[in-house]
Ligand code: HEC
């Protein structure tokens with residue numbers, strides 16, 4: 619008897635949810651599962667604006683002071699981790715940008731909300747406040763405009779109707795105090811979503827790697843002894859013979875990127891044209907990425923073709939192709955690709971130095987972590 623009762627209750631429940639689902643289908647807002655008290659946030663917001671930065675990163679204080687508020691970045695953090703921003707509530711920004719991976723993805727291509735694969739390898743996110751362009755083809759130069767793109771991208775999050783997005787978030791009670799605190803009232807607009815998310819991204823500063831400890835002043839003022847002998851040897855190669863520092867230029871706040879782009883001869887005839895897709899004559903050119911936390915962000919390059927840093931170094935040492943726009947540092951006097959032929963010990967030292975760019979504090983920092991946990 620008890621069993622029969624239970625079965626009929628279960629049947630009622632199932633029937634109930636089906637009719638709920640069909641009801642919601644009529645609306646443009648997709649059904650979502652509301653979970654109360656889902657957020658794990660501190661009573662007082664974390665300090666996103668007043669962060670302790672070493673002197674060689676102090677230029678970022680200006681960005682933090684001018685562009686970031688603690689409540690704005692808190693809201694941005696929640697948005698970054700919330701799968702409700704995707705069409706079917708499955709995919710958050712953080713699904714492809716994982717904190718423990720330096721906010722990159724471990725897969726060569728990332729899986730979007732509907733199971734589709736991204737065309738490129740997910741970029742790491744480290745010090746976007748220090749960047750002038752975004753995406754592998756440098757197609758965006760405004761962070762606030764950039765953050766809305768993954769939301770509407772038909773592979774990544776598929777939420778291309780921002781009216782529906784505003785409405786959907788408006789039905790989630792936990793957003794009310796967050797918008798109130800960040801903007802003074804509960805109104806949800808796409809502009810506020812973009813503003814809060816860009817505040818959070820601007821606050822994502824990594825400045826505590828062994829490399830940062832070794833070079834407290836501007837580049838060239840080293841702190842001998844804080845790097846191991848092998849790291850130091852790798853550093854000398856990086857800025858010397860191997861010429862990595864010409865492109866991965868730390869002078870802009872030791873960011874290990876510079877604002878420009880280059881063709882590094884990955885392919886003679888690149889399948890992905892990079893900047894060339896939008897600008898004729900620039901085939902094979904890609905944004906010069908940041909190398910901060912690079913040991914965590916494998917696989918490497920715009921298409922994730924290299925699984926390890928050793929493979930990356932092998933590329934620069936002996937495998938550069940004679941591509942049309944090959945950068946001058948990677949050509950010899952005859953215009954042919956350089957063949958550095960680095961000794962094994964040098965390759966090893968370079969990789970060891972790249973690993974000294976890992977910032978454990980950044981990848982364990984609660985203020986950048988998942989607030990739904
Ligand atoms: C399905 C996976 C996926 C999701 C979801 C996703 N991204 Fe990305 N992200 C990528 C890929 C792939 C790239 C590189 C795309 C390109 O260059 O064409 C990227 C690039 C970026 C970059 C550029 C970094 C740089 O150095 O140029 C930023 C910033 C970024 N994403 C932030 C976000 C934000 C914010 C969200 C959520 C609103 C988000 N992403 C959602 C996969 C994803």
Ligand code: HEC
Pocket residue numbers: 742856860861862863864865866879880881882884904905906907908909912915917918919920921927930931934945947948968
């Ligand atoms: C001519 C400029 C240039 C030089 C010199 C250069 N790089 Fe790069 N590097 C780039 C560009 C551009 C990319 C992205 C290429 C792509 O994905 O198509 C890149 C990518 C990388 C990546 C992968 C980053 C990621 O997020 O996937 C690593 C690691 C790297 N370089 C290390 C080095 C090292 C080590 C050296 C020196 C041996 C070096 N680079 C020299 C421009 C350069």
